[in-house]
Each structure stands twice: as C-alpha cells, then as structure tokens.
Amino acid sequence: MTVASAVQPTFAMPSPSDGQPRRGSDERALVVLAQEGSNEAFAALVQLHQRRAYAVCRAIVLTHEDAEDAVQEGFLHAFRALDRFLPDQPFGAWLYRIMANASLDLVRRRKVRDADELSESSPAPFRDPGEADELRRRLTEALTRLTGRQRSVIVLHDVEGFTHGEIGSMLGIPEGTARSDLHHARATLRRLLKDVRSDI
Amino acid sequence: MTTKLTMHNDDDDVTRGLRALYAAPVGEPYWNELEARIMARIAEVDLGWWAELDRWARPALLAAAVLVLAAGIAMFRARQVETQTAYEHILTPSPVPIETVIRPTLEGDREASLRDVVGHRDRSNGRP
Numbered sequence: 001m002t003v004a005s006a007v008q009p010t011f012a013m014p015s016p017s018d019g020q021p022r023r024g025s026d027e028r029a030l031v032v033l034a035q036e037g038s039n040e041a042f043a044a045l046v047q048l049h050q051r052r053a054y055a056v057c058r059a060i061v062l063t064h065e066d067a068e069d070a071v072q073e074g075f076l077h078a079f080r081a082l083d084r085f086l087p088d089q090p091f092g093a094w095l096y097r098i099m100a101n102a103s104l105d106l107v108r109r110r111k112v113r114d115a116d117e118l119s120e121s122s123p124a125p126f127r128d129p130g131e132a133d134e135l136r137r138r139l140t141e142a143l144t145r146l147t148g149r150q151r152s153v154i155v156l157h158d159v160e161g162f163t164h165g166e167i168g169s170m171l172g173i174p175e176g177t178a179r180s181d182l183h184h185a186r187a188t189l190r191r192l193l194k195d196v197r198s199d200i
Numbered sequence: 201m202t203t204k205l206t207m208h209n210d211d212d213d214v215t216r217g218l219r220a221l222y223a224a225p226v227g228e229p230y231w232n233e234l235e236a237r238i239m240a241r242i243a244e245v246d247l248g249w250w251a252e253l254d255r256w257a258r259p260a261l262l263a264a265a266v267l268v269l270a271a272g273i274a275m276f277r278a279r280q281v282e283t284q285t286a287y288e289h290i291l292t293p294s295p296v297p298i299e300t301v302i303r304p305t306l307e308g309d310r311e312a313s314l315r316d317v318v319g320h321r322d323r324s325n326g327r328p
Contacts, residue, residue, distance in 0.1 A: 039242065046235050054224050054234075064225075068234065075238045079245065139217040159218045189214055 031087050042082075046075055049092060052160075053099045056170065059155035060103035060148070066110070067103070074102035093169065100170035107148060135193075142192040150185035153178050 027048065033041035050071060057070035078098050085094055143151055152171060156162045157178075164182070168175040225231075 039239065042242065043235065043239050046238050047231075050231060050234055050238070051224055055222070058222055058224065071234065072238050072241055076241055076245065079242050135213060135217050136220060139214065140221065143221070155218060155222055158215050159222050193214065 027091055028087050031082075031085065031091050035082050035085070035087070042079060045091070045095075049095055050075075052092070053095065055160045056096045056099045056156065057103045059160065060100060060152045060171075061106055062110070066106055070099065070103040070106050073106070074099035077102060093166065096166075097170050100172075104171070138193055139189070142189050145192060146185050146188055147181075149173070150181045150188070153181040154185040154189070157182050 027045070030041045030044050030048075034045060053071050053074060054067055057074065058064065058067040061067050061070055074095070078095055081098070085091070146154070149171065153167055156167045156170070157164070162170070164175045164178045167173075167178040171178065173181075
C-alpha cells in the first residue's frame with residue numbers, strides 16, 4: 001500500500017479553521033505505513049496532528065517557543081516509539097500523551113536551569129508588553145498564581161476541550177485530580193478576577 | 201458596554217481570554233514550516249544498528265525464552281530420571297543381603313571367632 005492509496009480518496013487534511021485531526025481507517029493506514037518505514041506517511045500524521053499537539057504542549061509549557069520545541073521533541077519520540085504502537089489504539093491519545101510527557105520534561109529541565117541561574121526567580125511566561133486589554137493583562141497575572149498543573153488542566157479543558165479523563169491520562173494524574181485541579185483553577189481565577197470589568 | 205466578568209460558560213470572558221492567550225499560530229505557512237522542521241529532525245535520526253537491534257529484539261527474546269524453557273525442561277527431566285534411579289536403587293532389594301555376605305577367605309576366621317566367643321561365655325557361666 002502506498003501513502004497515496006492510503007490517503008486517497010477518502011483522506012482529508014484538516015482545514016486550517018478547525019485544526020482537528022481526522023480519525024479512522026485513513027489514519028490507521030497511515031500509522032501502519034509509517035510503521036513500515038514510510039516517512040511520507042509519518043509526515044502526513046505530523047500534518048494531521050501538529051496543531052492539536054501544539055495546543056497540548058502550549059497548555060503545559062510557559063512559552064510559544066517552548067511549545068514548538070516540545071512538539072518537535074514529541075514527534076521525535078513518537079517516531080522512535082512507533083514500532084511499539086498498536087494500530088488498533090487511538091493514535092491521537094497515544095501521541096498527545098507523548099507530547100504531554102515531552103512538555104513536562106521540558107518544564108522540568110527549565111526549572112532546573114532557572115534554579116541554577118537565578119534561584120526562585122519567577123518566570124514571566126505571559127508578559128506581553130503590547131497588550132492593552134485589562135482582562136488580558138489581569139488574566140495573564142492571575143494565571144501565574146495557579147500551579148503549573150492547574151494551569152495546564154484549565155487550558156486543556158476550557159480552551160482545548162479535552163475531557164477530565166483525557167487530561168488525567170495525558171498528565172499522568174487520576175481523573176478526579178484533574179477535576180479537582182480544574183475546580184481550584186476556576187475558583188482562583190474567579191477570586192482574582194472578580195473586580196475585573198471587560199468591555200464587550 | 202461594560203459588563204461584569206463571567207465564567208463557566210463556553211463563551212465566557214475568561215475562556216475567551218484564555219483562548220486569546222493560548223491561541224495557536226494561524227496561517228498555513230507557519231504549520232508547513234513546523235512540519236518541515238519536524239521532518240528534518242526525523243530525517244536526522246540515525247536509527248542505525250539500534251533500529252536493527254530493536255527490530256530483532258522481540259524474535260531474539262522469544263528464541264531466548266524458548267531456549268531457556270527447553271533447557272529447563274531438559275534439566276528437570278534429567279533430575280527426575282536421576283531421582284527415580286536413586287529411589288529404585290534404594291527400594292529394590294539386593295539379590296543377596298549384604299550383611300550375610302562374607303568373603304570366603306574370612307570364613308574360617310569367622311568360625312574361629314565365634315567358637316572363641318561361645319567358649320568364653322560358657323566358661324564364664326561355669327560350664328566345662
């Protein structure tokens with residue numbers, strides 16, 4: 001089987017607007033081809049999943065640049081581990097777990113590096129000098145008051161739409177913990193932003 | 201219009217703010233370039249003999265497991281046969297009881313010793 005035959009005629013690339021990977025037999029066919037050594041098929045999988053993979057990484061790391069690094073590392077890990085993937089499993093769930101692990105590794109490395117360079121200096125991940133909007137500024141500040149995991153959970157849930165179970169699986173925490181983190185994150189943001197007024 | 205901040209709805213202010221903060225880059229060129237960078241790094245991956253090793257790891261492990269199993273069975277059987285032989289050797293009676301077998305060359309000495317012992321006992325009991 002070739003990539004072309006796997007992809008055509010039913011295979012459709014995600015549109016830029018939705019950015020959601022298509023799932024199903026096409027994807028499975030691509031996975032099988034990639035496992036057989038087709039870089040072209042793996043490239044198609046990258047194309048399918050990179051937006052969502054970026055979103056997962058971005059929810060965990062602190063900056064856009066780190067998210068890019070984590071995405072690349074994640075795909076590299078996935079490529080190396082492809083032999084061990086069973087095609088009957090959902091590829092996305094497997095891939096996003098790898099992405100989350102790559103991101104968490106990167107966060108750990110950053111922490112060690114930051115501790116070495118300047119102990120206890122809080123990173124400024126959300127600083128955007130150009131932002132004028134009050135809500136955006138206050139939200140940025142409020143997010144730094146959450147734990148890294150709470151921030152990841154609220155972004156993965158409220159922004160990316162992952163379920164508690166999916167988040168738990170990605171971050172290696174029980175579903176109940178993800179639910180609890182989400183609750184605490186929302187409560188903290190509500191408390192910190194209660195006096196903010198937003199122009200709509 | 202100024203409104204109070206809202207939360208918990210799909211389309212609330214905070215969620216909108218979060219979406220804006222965490223928005224992924226837009227535009228196909230960016231994603232095409234990221235894909236190219238990812239594939240370039242993958243092309244650099246020199247799987248080499250590690251990949252070959254990995255490819256052969258499972259069959260090799262399976263073969264090793266079969267060998268270990270076969271060796272284990274062979275050892276078990278050998279031990280079983282050995283044990284069985286030892287039992288049989290103990291349980292099967294010898295054709296001639298060992299204690300009654302006397303070397304013919306010692307037969308005369310035995311008789312003499314027996315006579316001496318019996319005679320000594322008789323003398324002790326006062327018999328002539």
